[in-house]
Amino acid sequence: MKVIKPDSTIGILGGGQLGRMISIAGRNMGYRFITLDPNPDSPCGQAADQQIISSYSDLKAAKELADSSDVITYEFENVDSNVTSLLEKTSFVPQGSELLQITQNRIHEKSTLHSYNVPVAPFLVIESENDIHKAVDCFGFPYIMKTATGGYDGKGQWIISSMDDIPNAIETWKNAGKDMIIEKFIPFSKELSVIVARNLQGQTKTFPIAENIHINNILHQSIVPARITAEQQEKAEKISLKVAESLQVIGLIAIEMFLTNDGEIIVNELAPRPHNSGHYSMDACITSQFEQHIRAICGLPLGETSLLSPIIMVNILGQHLSEVLNKISRLPPTAKLHLYGKKESVENRKMGHINFLGSTIEQVDQQIKELQIWT
Numbered sequence: 001m002k003v004i005k006p007d008s009t010i011g012i013l014g015g016g017q018l019g020r021m022i023s024i025a026g027r028n029m030g031y032r033f034i035t036l037d038p039n040p041d042s043p044c045g046q047a048a049d050q051q052i053i054s055s056y057s058d059l060k061a062a063k064e065l066a067d068s069s070d071v072i073t074y075e076f077e078n079v080d081s082n083v084t085s086l087l088e089k090t091s092f093v094p095q096g097s098e099l100l101q102i103t104q105n106r107i108h109e110k111s112t113l114h115s116y117n118v119p120v121a122p123f124l125v126i127e128s129e130n131d132i133h134k135a136v137d138c139f140g141f142p143y144i145m146k147t148a149t150g151g152y153d154g155k156g157q158w159i160i161s162s163m164d165d166i167p168n169a170i171e172t173w174k175n176a177g178k179d180m181i182i183e184k185f186i187p188f189s190k191e192l193s194v195i196v197a198r199n200l201q202g203q204t205k206t207f208p209i210a211e212n213i214h215i216n217n218i219l220h221q222s223i224v225p226a227r228i229t230a231e232q233q234e235k236a237e238k239i240s241l242k243v244a245e246s247l248q249v250i251g252l253i254a255i256e257m258f259l260t261n262d263g264e265i266i267v268n269e270l271a272p273r274p275h276n277s278g279h280y281s282m283d284a285c286i287t288s289q290f291e292q293h294i295r296a297i298c299g300l301p302l303g304e305t306s307l308l309s310p311i312i313m314v315n316i317l318g319q320h321l322s323e324v325l326n327k328i329s330r331l332p333p334t335a336k337l338h339l340y341g342k343k344e345s346v347e348n349r350k351m352g353h354i355n356f357l358g359s360t361i362e363q364v365d366q367q368i369k370e371l372q373i374w375t
Contacts (some may be wrong), residue, residue: 194210335367
């Protein structure tokens with residue numbers, strides 16, 4: 001089995017904050033990095049040894065990345081899967097293009113999970129405007145209409161609450177220019193996520209389950225350990241491992257879930273990479289998700305993932321950044337600040353995060369409230 005040893009070069013498709021944190025973790029292990037991203041001075045480019053400035057669909061630039069790399073990974077799933085498919089024919093791309101193609105498209109993702117008997121929300125694919133009416137009989141109100149591709153942080157999603165919303169839903173579908181899917185609305189008590197690592201040898205490890213709180217469809221906090229029962233924890237971990245094994249994941253996969261009001265676990269979305277809800281691992285686990293991703297794609301044994309401390313990860317969005325910097329001297333001594341090196345601070349743009357650690361979740365939560373940054 002191929003092992004990519006330190007001092008080798010890891011190529012990263014994508015230059016965002018996930019690539020940046022992969023690079024920082026990997027440089028500590030002795031790896032070198034080259035990233036491909038269209039934006040000069042990208043967050044990952046600041047931490048990598050070299051950045052190729054080009055679009056993700058540029059085959060010439062992709063070949064340059066391949067020629068300079070011993071292994072290639074991607075840091076977000078909106079890279080061109082055709083480029084990834086081409087690269088894996090001539091380069092070592094352990095994550096492969098098939099998983100990318102599945103997770104880039106909600107129809108493929110839901111259908112694939114359903115075929116593995118993984119619990120997902122009931123859904124139907126919109127093939128005509130009649131399906132938008134049909135969803136009322138199938139699911140009742142409300143239901144959720146989503147674009148099959150391109151949506152994140154709540155973009156490309158519409159809640160259909162009554163018959164009055166149907167005409168606008170039909171118009172939205174007609175103007176979308178892409179496939180769309182309808183899902184039954186799942187009432188839930190908590191949103192959870194589990195990150196699973198699987199290496200080239202098939203070894204798997206899960207990270208502690210995160211309880212996630214979203215505001216305006218953007219992740220606000222990840223609370224670890226999640227405030228769920230041991231039985232719910234076991235169920236979530238079992239489903240997550242089944243997903244990783246069924247898809248033959250190499251690297252990391254984040255499984256976002258709903259804990260329903262009656263205690264069931266429903267898988268909502270997948271992300272075949274490090275994930276925002278796993279940032280807590282940088283300061284609260286023996287091995288961070290970023291180091292683990294490198295271990296997995298390079299064929300190294302996976303690191304221990306035990307939780308060292310209760311923690312709440314809080315995202316810093318554009319509207320929070322100036323207040324965070326103004327109050328930096330008031331941060332608790334156990335708080336760990338991580339900024340992503342983005343030049344422009346824009347509302348709702350993820351600029352960084354803070355990991356707040358303490359002896360109990362209640363104590364940590366109080367620390368966050370006292371700062372009065374996130375209101």
